Amino acid sequence: xxxxREVRIKIRNLKKSFTDKKHNTLQVxxxxxLDVYTNEFLVILGPGQCGKTVLLNLxxxxxxPDEGTIEFSGGTPAKGEVGMVFQRYALFPWKTVIxxxxxxxxxxxxxxxxxxxxxxxxxxxxxxxxxxxxYPAALSGGMKQRVGIARAYATNADIMLMDEPxxxxxxxxxxxxxxxxxxxxxxxxxxxxxxxxNIEEAVTLGDRIVLLGNKPSVVVNEFVPNMARPRNNxxxxxxxxxxxxxxxxxxxxx
Amino acid sequence: MRIGKKDLLRKLGDFLLSISAxxxxxxxxxxxxxxxxxxxxxxxxxxxxxxxxxxKLTNTNPDGAVLMEHFWASxxxxxxxxxxxxxxxxxxxxxxxxxxxxxSFVTPIFEIIRPIPxxxxxxxxxxxxxxxxxxxxxxxxxxxxxxxxxxxxxxxKRTNPVLxxxxxxxxxxxxxxxxxxxxxxxxxxxxxxxxxxxxSAWMTLVAAELVSASVxxxxxxxxxxxxxxxxxxxxxxxxxGVSGAIMSGLLSLVEDKVAPWMVKTR
Numbered sequence: 001x002x003x004x005r006e007v008r009i010k011i012r013n014l015k016k017s018f019t020d021k022k023h024n025t026l027q028v029x030x031x032x033x034l035d036v037y038t039n040e041f042l043v044i045l046g047p048g049q050c051g052k053t054v055l056l057n058l059x060x061x062x063x064x065p066d067e068g069t070i071e072f073s074g075g076t077p078a079k080g081e082v083g084m085v086f087q088r089y090a091l092f093p094w095k096t097v098i099x100x101x102x103x104x105x106x107x108x109x110x111x112x113x114x115x116x117x118x119x120x121x122x123x124x125x126x127x128x129x130x131x132x133x134x135y136p137a138a139l140s141g142g143m144k145q146r147v148g149i150a151r152a153y154a155t156n157a158d159i160m161l162m163d164e165p166x167x168x169x170x171x172x173x174x175x176x177x178x179x180x181x182x183x184x185x186x187x188x189x190x191x192x193x194x195x196x197x198n199i200e201e202a203v204t205l206g207d208r209i210v211l212l213g214n215k216p217s218v219v220v221n222e223f224v225p226n227m228a229r230p231r232n233n234x235x236x237x238x239x240x241x242x243x244x245x246x247x248x249x250x251x252x253x254x
Numbered sequence: 255m256r257i258g259k260k261d262l263l264r265k266l267g268d269f270l271l272s273i274s275a276x277x278x279x280x281x282x283x284x285x286x287x288x289x290x291x292x293x294x295x296x297x298x299x300x301x302x303x304x305x306x307x308x309x310k311l312t313n314t315n316p317d318g319a320v321l322m323e324h325f326w327a328s329x330x331x332x333x334x335x336x337x338x339x340x341x342x343x344x345x346x347x348x349x350x351x352x353x354x355x356x357x358s359f360v361t362p363i364f365e366i367i368r369p370i371p372x373x374x375x376x377x378x379x380x381x382x383x384x385x386x387x388x389x390x391x392x393x394x395x396x397x398x399x400x401x402x403x404x405x406x407x408x409x410x411k412r413t414n415p416v417l418x419x420x421x422x423x424x425x426x427x428x429x430x431x432x433x434x435x436x437x438x439x440x441x442x443x444x445x446x447x448x449x450x451x452x453x454s455a456w457m458t459l460v461a462a463e464l465v466s467a468s469v470x471x472x473x474x475x476x477x478x479x480x481x482x483x484x485x486x487x488x489x490x491x492x493x494x495g496v497s498g499a500i501m502s503g504l505l506s507l508v509e510d511k512v513a514p515w516m517v518k519t520r
Contacts, residue, residue: 060423079425090416094438094515104424107434135515155424 007073008159008191009036009059014068016054017216028054030216031068036159036193038073041185043202044195045245046212052195053087055217056161059193060084072159080104083157083190085165089144091136091151098123098132101150115154122150125184142173149181153188160185162194166201178204182229199245203238204231211248221248298485303492306485317477317486319469325493327470328459331387335394336455343402343451344444350403351410351440352432364403372397372458376465385466390459397458398451405447409440442516445509449502456498 011034017027028051036042046052057063059070060082091100098119105115123132126146136144145165152160165181166174178201185192196202202209203225211221225231225241232238280300286292287299298306310321317324350357375393383389413436421431463472471490478486509516 057419060419062419062422079423082423084420084423086416086420088416090414090420092417092420092435092438094441094513103420107421107424107426107430137515151420 005037005040007035008038009034009193010069010071010073011035011059012069012071014055014058014070015066016051016058016063017066027216029058029065030218032212032218033068034210034219036191037208039189039191040207041182041192041194041205043206043209044193044212045199045202045209045249046195046197046217047214047249048197050212050214051217052197052212053163056084056163056193056195059159059161077157077159080108080155081157082159082161083152083155085145085148085152085160085162087164087167089136089141089148089168091144091147093136096133096135097128097139097147100136100147101154103151104155119150119154122153125153125187126150126180140173141169142177145169145177146180149184153184153190157190159191159193162192164195164197167196167198174201179230181205199242199249200233203242203245204233209245211245221245295482296484298488302485303488307489307492310486310489316481316483317474319474321474321489321493324469324471324474324490325497327467328463328472328494329497331390331462331470332394332455332459335391335459336398336452338391338395339398339402339451339455340448343399344406344447347403347406347447348410348432348437348440348444351407352436367396368400368404372454373461376462380466390462390467393462394455394458397454401450401454402444402447405443405450406440409443409447410436412443413439441513445505445513449505452501452505453498456494460494 011032014029014032015027016029017025019025032055044052044055054063058065061076061079092103095103098116101122102110102115102119105118120132123129126149128143128146128150131139131143136147139147148165152162162181166177169177181194182205194205196205206223206225209223209225210219211223212218213220223241223245227237227241283297284299284301287294287297294302307321312320314320319327346356346360350360372393375396376389379389379392383392417435417439418431421435426434459470460472460475463470464476467473467476471493475487475490478484478490
């Protein structure tokens with residue numbers, strides 16, 4: 001089924017290592033290959049420290065690979081054409097909610113009236129109306145990440161990278177945010193690469209789930225949960241699928 | 255935010271506690287002198303300090319100027335040295351924190367100047383600028399420059415790298431990253447630096463005036479010592495303490511205006 005879909009990001013044989021101050025070399029990615037299809041919700045599942053953030057930074061262009069290529073259909077995107085939702089929100093503490101959301105268009109010099117209008121629409125989309133002028137310090141974790149999501153979408157990017165965006169949230173808020181992110185993804189029609197270490201979250205969200213092995217990382221397995229959304233995380237089907245992945249993940253770790 | 259009755263009571267309690275600390279200190283001070291534990295000639299009691307303060311408002315004896323003249327002379331020097339230090343130190347520190355070549359250029363000189371106590375500059379400054387106000391302002395400037403520059407520098411250096419990445423992915427230019435990410439995130443540290451610079455300025459002022467001056471709080475104190483007028487010494491010290499505290503309070507008000515996003519840890 002996946003084969004006749006358009007590839008949006010083609011990652012081939014990606015290698016990346018880091019050298020610390022004592023000259024120890026740490027191979028983080030070791031020949032990772034992966035296709036990301038247009039408008040799919042791809043979940044990258046892997047244990048902690050397996051180089052998921054490194055992979056996202058490479059896709060973002062914040063870092064360059066030692067070897068291998070990342071190709072985008074339609075050429076390398078300009079800065080700001082790939083959005084990113086960060087693990088620990090990474091909001092600008094000195095900016096209000098609305099100023100955070102419009103921060104990226106502002107860097108591009110987008111006209112104030114235009115970016116304000118778009119920011120307001122996004123704030124409405126993530127359900128933060130009435131908090132436009134609050135500072136991040138006054139918001140709860142879930143609300144902060146709503147701002148983070150709105151800010152990422154304000155770039156009008158059609159590729160959205162999410163680095164364990166709900167990892168710091170409590171379980172209740174996490175479920176809520178998972179519903180929200182699916183709604184936003186469906187309304188905005190974007191390609192999402194969502195990184196997590198939580199199997200349940202992966203099965204809840206993913207069109208496709210790619211399992212990474214421990215360092216040095218390569219793709220170990222791929223799963224396609226053919227379940228209709230919203231997925232009930234207590235259904236027999238869900239739990240079975242979850243167990244299959246859990247078994248593979250244990251293998252990947254050893 | 256609604257201020258409840260409970261909050262109001264607690265605030266009143268805090269206020270009374272602060273006041274009582276001062277009152278208790280004054281009482282002990284008075285008793286110690288009255289009881290003769292410390293001679294009145296060595297330590298003037300609070301009552302004597304108050305009468306001397308009122309007297310010095312109009313009396314030019316024994317140092318040739320009324321209290322406010324001394325105060326203004328000192329305040330002018332302090333503010334001049336302090337403002338100069340901030341105007342030069344803050345931008346320089348911010349730029350050094352972000353632009354590596356500026357850092358490499360300035361750091362060696364600065365690292366050598368930094369450990370020299372401001373007071374050790376007095377002889378050089380006297381030779382360079384004479385015994386007038388120029389040398390005093392220069393010494394105060396050097397004393398205040400170090401904390402103003404260092405904290406601004408550290409503030410930029412400690413910018414959360416993820417925030418810089420956010421700006422980079424949005425396609426921000428280097429200048430935008432500096433002005434719109436690093437500088438605002440350095441603001442709290444800059445204010446810490448400015449406050450430290452202010453207290454350094456006051457500290458150094460007295461030292462500078464002790465050496466050479468014919469007016470000013472430091473001179474008044476020094477003169478009081480020569481004449482064994484401990485009451486005048488204490489009045490001078492308290493003037494410095496109180497005006498330093500007031501200026502620091504004003505800075506906190508400015509900080510609240512400039513950086514309203516900071517969570518109060520009160």
